[in-house]
Amino acid sequence: MKVLLVNGSQLNKYFSLSEMSVISSRYWNMVHGHTPEDVKQDLEGLQIMRILGRNMAWFLKCKEAGIKAGVPFQFC
DSSP states (O other), X not given: OOOOXXXXXXXXXXXXXXXXXXXXXXXXXXOOOSSHHHHHHOHHHHHHHHHHHHHXXXXXXXXXXXXXXXXXXXXX
């Protein structure tokens, strides 16, 4: 069995080369904890997730506005 190890930079390069939209935050998009209660203690991780959600919402609003304005949006 072969195992392929890939880091985040390699994944982002693949997405970019495939012309995919990559929504970012300030740091790694993850929170830490074994239980939901543990995750609630990871204040930095929760802040990163809030920023990621805000950036995703902004992108979707821009996409919708562009489509309404007649800008073609295509997926690869």
